[in-house]
Amino acid sequence: MxxxxxxxxxxxxxxxxxxxxxxxxxxxxxxxxxxxxxxxxxxxxxxxxxxxxxxxxxxxxxxxxxxxxxxxxxxxxxxxxxxxxxxxxxxxxxxxxxxxxxxxxxxxxxxxxxxxxxxxxxxxxxxxxxxxxxxxxxxxxxxxxxxxxxxxxxxxxxxxxxxxxxxxxxxxRCDARSQSGTETVARLRLIAAGFDVVVQPEINRHHHADLGVGALLIECDGRLYHSDEQSYRNDRARDRVTLIDRWLTMRLTYDDVLYGWDQALEDIRAVTRADRHRIRRKNDPRLEMKSRPPQ
Ligand SMILES: [Zn+2]
Known part of the structure; x- marks a missing residue:
């Protein structure tokens, strides 16, 4: 019934x-x-x-x-x-x-x-x-x-x-961790394009991204998700953490993934090309900025 x-x-x-x-x-x-x-x-x-x-x-x-x-x-x-x-x-x-x-x-x-x-x-x-x-x-x-x-x-x-x-x-090929249809479609298409995709990569103890390709984090906004006030706050807190740890973040909408994938993929390739997405080494001079508080 x-x-x-x-x-x-x-x-x-x-x-x-x-x-x-x-x-x-x-x-x-x-x-x-x-x-x-x-x-x-x-x-x-x-x-x-x-x-x-x-x-x-x-x-x-x-x-x-x-x-x-x-x-x-x-x-x-x-x-x-x-x-x-x-x-x-x-x-x-x-x-x-x-x-x-x-x-x-x-x-x-x-x-x-x-x-x-x-x-x-x-x-x-x-x-x-x-x-x-x-x-x-x-x-x-x-x-x-x-x-x-x-x-x-x-x-x-x-x-x-x-x-x-x-x-x-x-x-x-299914993954119960996927948080939205947009995320699943993006994951499958990235894998098909040859990327090594991490699902729900950990940013720190409190935050995960939707997908990770090297140090590029991809957030996929499902139409139902990330729309309430708590999610809005979480997203901002997460953005601060990723900024501190020098992750790159790309946000993809439902329409980007479903109807504009070729352009989205081109952008992901551009970001990940030439090792741009590699996790920064310890001797990266830009990391110096982290240890120097503003005067
Ligand atoms: Zn049918």
Missing amino acids: TADSGVFTLQELLTLGWSMDQIRRATRAKTLIPLAHGWVSSVGADPRVVAAVSAGGALTCVGALAFHKSHGVPAIWIPPGYPETHVRLSKHQKTKARPTGPFRWCQGFGRPLPVLTAVDSIPVALGCAARCLTPEQWIAVVDSVLNTTSLTIPDIQAGMGVVTKSIMAKFD
Whole structure:
């Protein structure tokens, strides 16, 4: 059962304590609306869930992940560019004509899992998303789930159906320490560009950066992160520490990483080129400045 979707199987309602007579009366009073066979929705049910069930399946993939994001798991990262309603059809519905509309029909690997709830669980949704999203997007979503929920990789694998070799290879590239989708995408792209990337490098006992390439720290501002007052203060305190220790910091926005990566990468290469990012040696004359208080 999916909390708050407002779409139920009759069996779910019976489990919730409804009697068949109550269901019939609610249907007559139009407080319950019949959808596909064996499914009803309440007034005010989530329209995407209603659309998916009316089309003969369950809301899945990025659609289900977006649903979970707005119902208790706010930090799940949702990749841009998937406006359709992603539906996982039941075995029964696959033999019928599919309705037209802004749907995308998604399916995980292996034998189809039964459709028992109106919204797929996070693991089942990830199983479908593995065939629908780019590997980079999928890894960013999984990172956000690992970082912000109690789900582990074995939990996800146990619930997602068949775990193929290609999915295992993608899990190997996941990192639960990632603080945002922006950070994950930047990490994957830096690694692909040949950089030796450190995740959450320690600046001192109290501060970490998002990513490190040598002595270049890269901070990736997710849209949800670094926006509250405490984060604002932490960022400033962290900037002072890095200044004292002579780290270089580059801040990348969501748009820099998602839509302006070529330029961002060029800038990172320019900063790291010619050993500019090397940690300063003890005899670096500029370190003298640290030990000389102003007169
Ligand atoms: Zn999909």
